Amino acid sequence: MIRLVNVNKYFYRGDPREVHALKDVNLSIQSGEFTVITGPSGCGKTTLLNAIGVLDNVSEGEIWLEDREIAHLPATQKTDIRLNSIGFVFQAYNLVPVLTVEENIGFIMRLQGYSDEAIRIRVREVASILQIDQKLDSLPNFLSGGQQQRVAVARAVASKPKIILADEPTANLDSKNSTALMEMMKELNRKEGITILFSSHDEYVMKNARRTILLNDGAVVSS
Amino acid sequence: MFKTVAHMAYQNAFLRKSRALLLVLMIGLSMAVMVGLEGLYDGMSQHMIEKTKRSDCGDISLFAPRYRTENSIVYHISNAGKKVALLQGMKGVRDAIWRIESEGLAQTARKSRPARVVGIDVADEEKFGRYSDFLQKGSLEFGKDGAFIGNVLADKLKLLLGSKVIFSMQDSSGQLQSVALRIKAIIHTTNIMLDDRAIYISRQKLNKLLSLPPKSATQIAVLAGDTEVKTLQQHIKKAFPKLDAKRFAALYPQLKQTQQLLDVFNEISFAIVMTVVFIGILGVMYVSVLDRIREFGILLGIGYAYRYIRLQVFLEALFLALAGFVLGSVLGLLFLVYLKYHGLDLSVFSSGMSMFGLDSTIHAVIKPGYFVSTFIAIVTASLLSIFLPLRKIKRLDPIEVIRSIG
Ligand SMILES: Nc1ncnc2c1ncn2[C@@H]1O[C@H](COP(=O)(O)OP(=O)(O)OP(=O)(O)O)[C@@H](O)[C@H]1O
Ligand SMILES: [Mg+2]
Numbered sequence: 001m002i003r004l005v006n007v008n009k010y011f012y013r014g015d016p017r018e019v020h021a022l023k024d025v026n027l028s029i030q031s032g033e034f035t036v037i038t039g040p041s042g043c044g045k046t047t048l049l050n051a052i053g054v055l056d057n058v059s060e061g062e063i064w065l066e067d068r069e070i071a072h073l074p075a076t077q078k079t080d081i082r083l084n085s086i087g088f089v090f091q092a093y094n095l096v097p098v099l100t101v102e103e104n105i106g107f108i109m110r111l112q113g114y115s116d117e118a119i120r121i122r123v124r125e126v127a128s129i130l131q132i133d134q135k136l137d138s139l140p141n142f143l144s145g146g147q148q149q150r151v152a153v154a155r156a157v158a159s160k161p162k163i164i165l166a167d168e169p170t171a172n173l174d175s176k177n178s179t180a181l182m183e184m185m186k187e188l189n190r191k192e193g194i195t196i197l198f199s200s201h202d203e204y205v206m207k208n209a210r211r212t213i214l215l216n217d218g219a220v221v222s223s
Numbered sequence: 224m225f226k227t228v229a230h231m232a233y234q235n236a237f238l239r240k241s242r243a244l245l246l247v248l249m250i251g252l253s254m255a256v257m258v259g260l261e262g263l264y265d266g267m268s269q270h271m272i273e274k275t276k277r278s279d280c281g282d283i284s285l286f287a288p289r290y291r292t293e294n295s296i297v298y299h300i301s302n303a304g305k306k307v308a309l310l311q312g313m314k315g316v317r318d319a320i321w322r323i324e325s326e327g328l329a330q331t332a333r334k335s336r337p338a339r340v341v342g343i344d345v346a347d348e349e350k351f352g353r354y355s356d357f358l359q360k361g362s363l364e365f366g367k368d369g370a371f372i373g374n375v376l377a378d379k380l381k382l383l384l385g386s387k388v389i390f391s392m393q394d395s396s397g398q399l400q401s402v403a404l405r406i407k408a409i410i411h412t413t414n415i416m417l418d419d420r421a422i423y424i425s426r427q428k429l430n431k432l433l434s435l436p437p438k439s440a441t442q443i444a445v446l447a448g449d450t451e452v453k454t455l456q457q458h459i460k461k462a463f464p465k466l467d468a469k470r471f472a473a474l475y476p477q478l479k480q481t482q483q484l485l486d487v488f489n490e491i492s493f494a495i496v497m498t499v500v501f502i503g504i505l506g507v508m509y510v511s512v513l514d515r516i517r518e519f520g521i522l523l524g525i526g527y528a529y530r531y532i533r534l535q536v537f538l539e540a541l542f543l544a545l546a547g548f549v550l551g552s553v554l555g556l557l558f559l560v561y562l563k564y565h566g567l568d569l570s571v572f573s574s575g576m577s578m579f580g581l582d583s584t585i586h587a588v589i590k591p592g593y594f595v596s597t598f599i600a601i602v603t604a605s606l607l608s609i610f611l612p613l614r615k616i617k618r619l620d621p622i623e624v625i626r627s628i629g
Contacts, residue, residue: 046626055524056622083526090524091628093517098234103227110227111527167625 001195002029002052002163007061007071009047009218021047022058023219029163029197034189036206037199039215045199046167048215052197053086053165054078065162083111087156089166089198094152095140101127101151102136108159119158126154129191130184146177150184157188166198170205182208228531232538235511236546243543246507250500250547251554254597257496258555262562262587264489268482269588271413272471277352278412280474281320281444282452283459285466290441296325296395296433300466303440310443313458315450320344320351321440323429327392329422334380340390340422342429351446360384361408365425370404373418374411382406390422394434402432497600500547504540505608512536512612519616520624532616533609540605548601552594562587 009022021044029035037045050056052063054070063071070081082088087108095104105127106119114122127133130150132143140148149169156164166185170178182205189196206212213223237243276282285306290298300306303321310319323342328335345363348354355363359374361384370390372382382388384406391401404424412418430437443466447455452470459468472479512519519532566584 050622050625055625079523079526079528082524083528086526088525090521090625093521093628096231096518096522098231098238099227103230107227108525110224111531113224 001031001066002197003027003062003064004052005062005064007051007063008059009044009051009056010059021218022051023217025061025218025220027213027220027223029195031162031195032189032193033195033197033211034186034209035197035211035213036209037197037213037215038201038206039221041201043215044218045215047218049165049167049197049199052163053088054081083108084159085162087159087161087164087194089149089152089156089164089169091168091171092145094155095148097140099139100136101132101138101140101143104140104151105136105154105158107155112159114159122158123154126158126188129188130154131180144177146173146180149173149177149181153181153185153188157192157194160192160194163195163197166196168199168201170200170202175204178202178205224531225534228535229538232535233542235515235535236539236542239511242507242510243546246503246543247546247550249503250544250601251550253496253499254548254551254601255554255558257492258551258593258597259558259562259587260492261489261593262559262589263567263585264485265588265590266562266586268478268485270586271481272478274412275414275475275478276446276471278354278357278414278417279444280442280469280471281318281351282447283445283456283468283470284474285443285445285459285463285468286441288465288467291467291469294326296323296435296439296441298441299323299395299435300440300443301436302438303443304438306463307443309462310445310459313462315448315455315458317446317448318351319443319445320347321426321438321443323426323433323435323439324441325392325429325433327390329376329380330389330391331380331382331386336376336379338376338390338420338422340392340424340429341417342426343423344426351444357410357412359409359411361406363408365407365428368403368405369407369424371408371410371423372406373421374409375415375419376421377406377409379419384409388422390424392433394432396434398434400432402428493596493600496597497604500544500601501604501608504544504605505611507543508536508540508609508612509615511539512615516615516619517624517627520619520621523619524621524625529617533613536609536613536616537606540609541602544601544605548598551597555593555597556589559587559589559593563589 004025004027007022007025011019011021025048037048039045051058058071061071062069065081065085096107099107102123105123109119109122124133127136130153132147132150132154135143135147140151143151153169170181173181185196186208188194200206214221285300287298287300307319307321310316324339326337326339329338345354370388380388386406388404388406389401390404391399394400404422410423427437430439445459456468456470522532523529563586566586568584
């Protein structure tokens with residue numbers, strides 16, 4: 001479903017001036033996979049996820065989403081792909097502080113123009129899988145870190161994107177909350193067949209994945 | 224989606240309570256002051272115009288041709304009583320009145336000044352322009368040798384009630400005529416052309432003194448009813464083709480100028496207040512956008528289009544501005560109502576004020592237009608104020624924000 005062909009990424013700022021952050025990356029990810037990207041700090045995990053999510057440009061190479069090359073589209077079309085085909089979970093600050101949990105989860109669907117009723121039903125469905133259905137009326141600031149990340153995952157999956165990209169979703173969580181989040185993501189992957197690609201260097205998290213992609217210094221070591 | 228954007232905008236606008244409150248107060252208070260000033264300025268100019276119309280020229284005045292250029296009683300209107308009666312019967316005329324006047328010299332034992340003597344009928348003047356309003360001192364009865372005098376002229380000639388004054392003028396045959404008069408009343412019309420120069424005596428008496436046939440007039444003044452003055456002027460011109468019918472604006476160009484000056488004051492205070500509103504919203508929105516730059520970055524990252532952010536920021540500014548407008552409307556209305564019924568006492572500046580033909584107490588006027596125009600201005604100010612904050616977001620690369628989290 002996702003295919004990276006000879007992807008290279010250079011950064012020209014900072015020290016050293018030129019960083020070759022992704023080196024000839026060739027990868028393919030099938031629909032329904034539950035995959036973790038891992039590797040030492042600075043190996044390029046975030047860069048890779050941002051490239052797949054068309055948040056950041058690549059320097060060379062192609063990224064195919066199904067039968068469409070997406071790495072070289074104009075900005076507005078990239079926004080469109082991010083909205084409609086990809087679900088994002090970031091490490092923190094995912095949620096809109098002034099919206100309730102329910103509104104946050106339904107946010108993407110609302111952007112996509114779903115009806116109130118459709119949103120209401122779907123929000124409840126994913127909220128119950130992620131065990132935040134008791135908190136639908138709360139504001140994000142009144143939730144724990146773990147709960148906030150579950151809301152972020154719920155928002156990402158609610159609109160049934162083709163793939164969910166999560167860059168270290170558990171990095172700010174303790175082991176108990178990390179475990180819970182992983183379990184729930186796995187369940188979503190199994191129940192709804194959603195493709196999930198995430199990065200982590202947490203041992204336990206990695207063990208949970210069905211497939212592990214190991215990066216080192218910008219290159220894929222094993223996958 | 225609009226609902227969600229509007230909801231987010233509303234929540235964010237009032238998220239920082241004290242910041243929002245301060246801005247709303249600032250907008251509300253400055254708007255109230257501006258609306259109050261507008262009402263006062265309008266009150267001033269309306270008041271000036273109204274008093275001048277009542278004490279002198281009405282909406283339209285009729286003169287014999289050449290009277291206004293030659294300023295001589297040779298050019299008078301004869302049978303003015305009949306003409307006034309005709310005018311009073313005309314559609315669109317509220318009232319009409321005739322007067323006779325002549326230039327001359329007023330003297331006391333020690334002082335003399337050029338002045339004009341105006342022949343009036345007190346009852347007619349009362350009906351036409353509530354003449355008794357202008358009475359500052361004394362009583363409005365001429366008796367045998369009584370005269371009224373403008374308050375400024377009285378000061379200059381050091382005349383008090385009961386003082387004697389001699390007025391000399393040329394009659395219609397060119398003979399010098401003098402009359403001894405006793406001051407019965409001091410008149411304050413706020414029309415400087417009268418207060419500084421006029422001595423009023425009985426109309427009949429002046430006609431006789433000038434050796435004119437009875438009911439000869441130099442001026443017929445007409446107050447318009449509901450009809451538009453321009454139309455009425457045309458009707459009158461048709462009915463009295465031999466007379467010169469002039470509208471107020473042509474007779475008192477300087478009042479028109481004063482009004483224009485007040486309009487400029489109005490525009491300046493309007494501009495100042497709008498700048499205050501603009502800068503206030505700009506500041507608050509700028510800080511608020513900077514506060515949330517991470518939130519906007521994430522939103523852009525997950526596919527929230529820039530145009531939604533633009534709408535959201537605009538609505539935020541608008542909500543704050545509208546809250547200010549509502550407060551400003553309430554305060555402004557209260558202020559205006561107070562100024563309308565109690566007036567603003569400017570007696571400290573009264574000597575300067577009466578030079579402009581103003582009373583020392585000014586009563587405001589209330590027009591819905593004040594609120595409509597501030598509404599438009601406030602919406603415009605909030606629209607303009609978001610450009611700078613939006614530029615911050617436009618330049619924002621979500622990737623920077625997202626990287627800064629990890
Ligand atoms: N904006 C940037 N400008 C310059 N160099 C960058 C930039 N972003 C990342 N890099 C460099 O690219 C390389 C890959 O960084 P990346 O953030 O992808 O690593 P990572 O695997 O996500 O690390 P971590 O586990 O610490 O999050 C690093 O050497 C980093 O210094
Ligand atoms: Mg990283």
